[in-house]
Amino acid sequence: MAISKSTALFNAAKALIPGGVNSPVRACGSVGGQPIFIERGDKSRLYDVDGNAYIDYVLSWGPLILGHRPPEVIKALEHVLGIGTSFGAPTALETQLAQLVVDRVPSVDMIRMVNSGTEATMSAVRLARGYTGRDIIIKFDGCYHGHADTLLVAAGSGVATLGIPGSPGIPDAVISNTYSLPYNDIKGFEKLMAQKGDRVAGVIVEPIAGNMGMVCPKEGFLESLRKMTTQHGSVLIFDEVMTGFRVSKGSAQGYFKITPDLSCFGKVIGGGLPVGAYGGRKEIMDQIAPVGSVYQAGTLSGNPLAMAAGIATLTTLQDDTVYAELDRKTDRLVKGLQAAADDAGIAFKTCHVGSMAGFFFTDREVYNFEDAKTCDLDRFSRFYQGMLARGVYLAPSQFEACFVSSAHTDTDIDTTIEAAVSVMAAL
Numbered sequence: 001m002a003i004s005k006s007t008a009l010f011n012a013a014k015a016l017i018p019g020g021v022n023s024p025v026r027a028c029g030s031v032g033g034q035p036i037f038i039e040r041g042d043k044s045r046l047y048d049v050d051g052n053a054y055i056d057y058v059l060s061w062g063p064l065i066l067g068h069r070p071p072e073v074i075k076a077l078e079h080v081l082g083i084g085t086s087f088g089a090p091t092a093l094e095t096q097l098a099q100l101v102v103d104r105v106p107s108v109d110m111i112r113m114v115n116s117g118t119e120a121t122m123s124a125v126r127l128a129r130g131y132t133g134r135d136i137i138i139k140f141d142g143c144y145h146g147h148a149d150t151l152l153v154a155a156g157s158g159v160a161t162l163g164i165p166g167s168p169g170i171p172d173a174v175i176s177n178t179y180s181l182p183y184n185d186i187k188g189f190e191k192l193m194a195q196k197g198d199r200v201a202g203v204i205v206e207p208i209a210g211n212m213g214m215v216c217p218k219e220g221f222l223e224s225l226r227k228m229t230t231q232h233g234s235v236l237i238f239d240e241v242m243t244g245f246r247v248s249k250g251s252a253q254g255y256f257k258i259t260p261d262l263s264c265f266g267k268v269i270g271g272g273l274p275v276g277a278y279g280g281r282k283e284i285m286d287q288i289a290p291v292g293s294v295y296q297a298g299t300l301s302g303n304p305l306a307m308a309a310g311i312a313t314l315t316t317l318q319d320d321t322v323y324a325e326l327d328r329k330t331d332r333l334v335k336g337l338q339a340a341a342d343d344a345g346i347a348f349k350t351c352h353v354g355s356m357a358g359f360f361f362t363d364r365e366v367y368n369f370e371d372a373k374t375c376d377l378d379r380f381s382r383f384y385q386g387m388l389a390r391g392v393y394l395a396p397s398q399f400e401a402c403f404v405s406s407a408h409t410d411t412d413i414d415t416t417i418e419a420a421v422s423v424m425a426a427l
């Protein structure tokens with residue numbers, strides 16, 4: 001039997017690229033599959049090289065909140081292509097995107113553009129250390145903040161998916177000042193801050209965790225982080241790379257009404273092009289070179305093509321009805337999946353905030369990474385494969401979240417729920 005074009009392409013890629021992929025979680029190993037190679041995307045659909053179409057709930061891991069090739073973004077990119085691709089010198093586009101973020105996020109007075117979420121969190125941590133003169137960073141198990149050395153401790157996403165305890169290549173000395181606690185462990189956090197708070201430079205958290213599956217903060221968790229960091233003069237960093245402009249118009253900090261000192265962004269603010277950013281109070285951001293002495297730089301930071309895509313995306317998101325529709329469709333999806341599982345008698349938990357959604361095959365509440373790891377991962381894999389076979393493209397890992405775009409139609413949601421009913425019945 002002839003092999004598929006995806007398999008042939010995967011075999012060729014594996015000879016040149018580790019695992020045949022440029023990011024580990026795309027390898028689909030944990031769900032017993034191999035990656036499908038994509039030919040093109042359009043609206044809510046992905047089309048693979050073998051002519052199959054899929055309703056896409058990965059959306060490039062979050063950036064494509066308007067779906068594939070939204071006209072506003074394509075038009076903005078075509079305009080920039082007429083004037084260049086990169087200058088290594090400032091353009092008005094960078095100020096325009098900065099203004100859109102500052103207008104939408106009251107805690108951000110100033111912002112610096114970088115090229116990825118990893119760069120954003122790595123820089124924010126360095127800034128917190130430079131601003132406070134302290135070394136200790138606190139994070140939470142199962143949260144993933146990109147692959148900077150300091151933060152690859154008990155990380156989620158691909159690290160959890162592959163079951164890698166940490167990562168070789170990171171000297172103990174580098175992570176000796178990184179403490180990781182269970183997510184939602186208010187008592188443990190307050191105890192650690194009581195012991196070491198005056199040496200804590202920063203506390204970094206996903207305000208809604210999306211890298212151990214989707215896990216919401218318990219009542220009082222974020223409030224405790226805010227109270228204790230204020231009390232001890234530590235910097236509270238919200239990693240909103242995934243939640244930023246996704247879970248609500250005001251991001252997670254607007255949704256929960258908690259004001260961090262620094263925020264990290266990515267994904268949606270690039271509209272599908274490489275953009276990360278970190279920002280916050282002016283007195284902290286003024287420590288960044290060239291104004292201050294905390295160094296951070298980047299050849300393609302603020303790249304005009306990426307800025308144009310981000311501006312077009314955030315401008316389109318200024319319309320409140322976009323968020324209302326995203327929430328309505330995601331709520332329908334999540335309720336439909338839950339009903340399908342209930343009808344099939346399958347232990348299943350779902351949640352969503354705005355158009356970020358998650359589900360676990362379990363009958364217990366999931367409050368942290370340990371809970372998430374007790375879920376039925378084998379059932380997840382079979383569910384993933386069954387949905388893929390029925391044209392629904394989910395994240396190939398239990399330790400990820402799913403996303404809905406403004407391009408998803410009610411028919412897409414209905415089709416997805418019908419597929420889930422069929423797959424759940426056979427699980």
Ligand code: KE4
Nearest residue numbers: 023061116117118144145146157241242266
């Ligand atoms: P990037 O360096 O991948 O742009 O962003 C790192 C990052 C930081 N913070 C949060 C909350 C994140 O979710 C991420 C990256 N997310 C993963 C998916 N969960 C990216 C997908 C991948 O690694 O291929």
